[in-house]
Amino acid sequence: MTILEVQDLKTYYSTLMGDVKAVDDVRLRMDKGEALGLVGESGCGKTTLALAIMRLLPWNGRIAGGKIMLNDIDIVGLDDKTFDKEYRWKKMSYVFQGAMNALNPVFKVGAQIAEAITIHEDVENPEAMERARELFRLVGIDPERTTSFPHELSGGMKQRAMIAMALACNPDFIIADEPTTALDVIVQAQTLEVMRELQKKLGLTTMIITHDLSVVAQTCSTCAIMYAGNLVEYADINTIFSEPAHPYTKALIGAFPSIKEDRRELVSIAGVPPNLLHPPTGCRFNPRCPNRMDICSKEKPDYLELEDGHNAACHLLTKEG
Amino acid sequence: MNGEIELKVENLKKWFPVRRGIVSTLLSRKTDYVRAVDDISFEVRKGEIFGLAGESGCGKTTAGKTVLRLLEPTSGKIYFEGRDITALNKLEMKELRRRMQIVYQDPYQSLNPRMTVFDIIAEPIQVHKMSDSLAETEDIVHKALEEVELIPGEDFVYRFPHELSGGQRQRVAVARTLVLQPSFIVADEPISMLDVSIRAGILKVMLKTRLAQDVTYIFITHDLAYARHICHRGAIMYSGKIVEMTSMDHLVKHPLHPYTIALMKAVPVPDPEYEKARAVIGGEVPTPINPPPGCRFHPRCSKASDICRKEEPELTEVGNEHFVACHHAL
Ligand SMILES: Nc1ncnc2c1ncn2[C@@H]1O[C@H](COP(=O)(O)OP(=O)(O)O)[C@@H](O)[C@H]1O
Ligand SMILES: Nc1ncnc2c1ncn2[C@@H]1O[C@H](COP(=O)(O)OP(=O)(O)O)[C@@H](O)[C@H]1O
Ligand SMILES: [Mg+2]
Ligand SMILES: [Mg+2]
Numbered sequence: 340m341t342i343l344e345v346q347d348l349k350t351y352y353s354t355l356m357g358d359v360k361a362v363d364d365v366r367l368r369m370d371k372g373e374a375l376g377l378v379g380e381s382g383c384g385k386t387t388l389a390l391a392i393m394r395l396l397p398w399n400g401r402i403a404g405g406k407i408m409l410n411d412i413d414i415v416g417l418d419d420k421t422f423d424k425e426y427r428w429k430k431m432s433y434v435f436q437g438a439m440n441a442l443n444p445v446f447k448v449g450a451q452i453a454e455a456i457t458i459h460e461d462v463e464n465p466e467a468m469e470r471a472r473e474l475f476r477l478v479g480i481d482p483e484r485t486t487s488f489p490h491e492l493s494g495g496m497k498q499r500a501m502i503a504m505a506l507a508c509n510p511d512f513i514i515a516d517e518p519t520t521a522l523d524v525i526v527q528a529q530t531l532e533v534m535r536e537l538q539k540k541l542g543l544t545t546m547i548i549t550h551d552l553s554v555v556a557q558t559c560s561t562c563a564i565m566y567a568g569n570l571v572e573y574a575d576i577n578t579i580f581s582e583p584a585h586p587y588t589k590a591l592i593g594a595f596p597s598i599k600e601d602r603r604e605l606v607s608i609a610g611v612p613p614n615l616l617h618p619p620t621g622c623r624f625n626p627r628c629p630n631r632m633d634i635c636s637k638e639k640p641d642y643l644e645l646e647d648g649h650n651a652a653c654h655l656l657t658k659e660g
Numbered sequence: 661m662n663g664e665i666e667l668k669v670e671n672l673k674k675w676f677p678v679r680r681g682i683v684s685t686l687l688s689r690k691t692d693y694v695r696a697v698d699d700i701s702f703e704v705r706k707g708e709i710f711g712l713a714g715e716s717g718c719g720k721t722t723a724g725k726t727v728l729r730l731l732e733p734t735s736g737k738i739y740f741e742g743r744d745i746t747a748l749n750k751l752e753m754k755e756l757r758r759r760m761q762i763v764y765q766d767p768y769q770s771l772n773p774r775m776t777v778f779d780i781i782a783e784p785i786q787v788h789k790m791s792d793s794l795a796e797t798e799d800i801v802h803k804a805l806e807e808v809e810l811i812p813g814e815d816f817v818y819r820f821p822h823e824l825s826g827g828q829r830q831r832v833a834v835a836r837t838l839v840l841q842p843s844f845i846v847a848d849e850p851i852s853m854l855d856v857s858i859r860a861g862i863l864k865v866m867l868k869t870r871l872a873q874d875v876t877y878i879f880i881t882h883d884l885a886y887a888r889h890i891c892h893r894g895a896i897m898y899s900g901k902i903v904e905m906t907s908m909d910h911l912v913k914h915p916l917h918p919y920t921i922a923l924m925k926a927v928p929v930p931d932p933e934y935e936k937a938r939a940v941i942g943g944e945v946p947t948p949i950n951p952p953p954g955c956r957f958h959p960r961c962s963k964a965s966d967i968c969r970k971e972e973p974e975l976t977e978v979g980n981e982h983f984v985a986c987h988h989a990l
Pocket of ligand 1: 352353354359361379380381382383384385386387388397399400615
């Protein structure tokens with residue numbers, strides 16, 4: 340069952356120098372229970388896509404085209420009031436990048452979660468506090484810690500508390516933006532275990548945004564690769580790693596070291612991602628692509644379905660012969 | 661690499677006094693210390709890349725800076741090419757500074773924002789009087805830019821750091837280091853703030869001089885996958901101590917210390933076919949103020965027994981150049 344469908348979404352930021360085309364014609368579908376990893380270099384538009392879906396774009400950001408269907412309703416057209424009341428927190432919520440540092444230092448963490456619950460649902464405080472304790476248990480923190488202040492929690496616990504908060508009103512769908520980027524390896528493993536548990540226990544649909552392919556390999560069932568505002572490939576996680584179709588996907592995998600493989604020379608991707616004020620014409624990856632052809636700087640490649648559930652946008656895939 | 665010892669560190673300690681509130685100062689006169697580096701010993705061979713790895717707060721940066729005497733050691737000895745540099749005065753140290761360099765983690769903070777790329781790279785050349793004329797300085801700067809693959813150099817010399825990408829900035833930082841022709845470089849997480857896609861390129865320009873000029877590196881990282889691909893030998897630190905040290909390949913394949921084993925299991929593998937990373941230990945790295953008696957890792961260790969709570973294990977050779985500090989590793 341489709342829970343989220345993003346159709347040809349354009350999200351631009353207006354600046355003095357013109358529009359930053361942070362998300363441009365993105366097409367994406369997520370099924371219920373899917374765990375999607377959204378991967379790409381910094382600045383490619385991952386957070387912008389999440390903010391557009393959550394309707395949390397900053398003042399200079401706007402949806403310049405396309406639709407975002409949540410359970411078959413286009414949420415782009417909804418008025419703010421309905422969206423606030425019925426969607427954000429309840430149907431979907433967002434653990435934003437760096438969230439663990441955003442807890443209010445003067446309030447106990449349990450009270451902050453309870454507050455989120457009482458704002459969005461018609462429940463009394465004691466019940467909300469009990470829910471907060473349950474949520475702590477769910478993310479693997481001792482419920483007694485709900486009476487702690489943020490500074491009394493370690494970084495890993497704060498991150499889990501933020502995940503607990505996102506779950507406060509039982510959403511079906513959550514987006515976690517770089518949930519483990521600032522964490523050390525053992526704490527990262529603890530957090531990833533919690534994410535996997537939640538997916539299993541609650542049947543939660545999750546989008547995990549990260550620049551780290553290994554995090555995706557560990558927690559996701561599908562993977563979308565984003566480059567310079569475009570989705571360039573989407574497939575189930577095994578296909579992405581074993582049969583990547585797009586040269587960018589291949590290059591990313593080649594750049595990523597694994598502790599399980601013998602010492603080898605790591606290969607970086609030449610050049611830098613483009614400025615999204617003036618992205619290259621044709622395929623946006625063409626200036627850095629090892630397989631570039633004439634057509635690549637002229638025509639934008641279609642985002643094709645190669646097989647059921649495997650999409651990619653690259654001229655190599657349609658080349659004659 | 662010819663097995664010659666370039667750097668030898670003996671019983672190095674760096675303790676930072678903890679600032680305390682007025683009340684506790686009145687109540688007791690004892691000062692607490694953060695034992696950021698607490699009695700570590702190791703050797704680095706000429707031309708080698710030696711890894712210092714561990715989670716944040718374990719003392720890697722403090723160890724790296726103290727080894728260069730950018731921080732004064734609390735106690736211990738540091739021998740560079742056989743000479744005890746802890747005994748050198750400022751003037752003698754200045755001469756050595758050129759040859760012992762550091763590349764920092766954050767290219768956004770390590771470059772002066774008001775200087776052009778040219779001035780940033782020319783400054784150390786002038787400080788160390790490595791050029792006789794402006795023309796010679798210009799020549800060295802251009803060669804350095806070429807070396808770090810900022811090409812053509814003319815496009816970069818007049819730019820300011822904010823006009824560069826993170827990767828380009830780190831290349832400038834590397835160029836600034838390499839113009840001094842150092843023989844020893846501490847690289848403190850030089851790629852951890854950069855995108856994965858460009859990290860290998862920075863590593864390449866940083867490390868290619870190693871072979872040509874026999875440069876020795878301490879490569880500090882929290883990322884064991886990178887450590888495996890870059891370092892020859894390495895040490896794992898926990899709470900100011902070295903807990904295990906051997907060749908990087910051996911360390912990854914046959915870890916003995918329970919902490920190293922836990923670290924290895926926690927490293928996620930970028931391949932969905934692999935077993936998932938697991939946290940086999942709970943908790944997080946403690947700040948090393950008043951560390952527990954005995955082994956520092958014992959509160960989190962499943963193997964901990966009485967002796968671990970009482971006696972601090974020494975770093976002991978348990979096999980061919982494989983050192984472990986654990987009462988139960990044998
Ligand atoms: N408020 C803003 N105004 C203008 N440009 C922005 C704004 N926020 C982000 N951008 C730009 O949009 C692009 C995408 O950013 P972002 O979605 O944050 O990428 P990611 O999360 O993948 O790192 C970048 O080029 C970024 O500089
Ligand atoms: N200047 C300082 N004063 C007090 N404590 C410090 C100072 N520098 C580092 N520390 C502490 O020493 C410990 C080791 O820090 P650091 O060497 O930066 O670790 P790493 O580089 O492994 O993350 C940490 O607990 C840190 O808070
Ligand atoms: Mg982001
Ligand atoms: Mg450090």
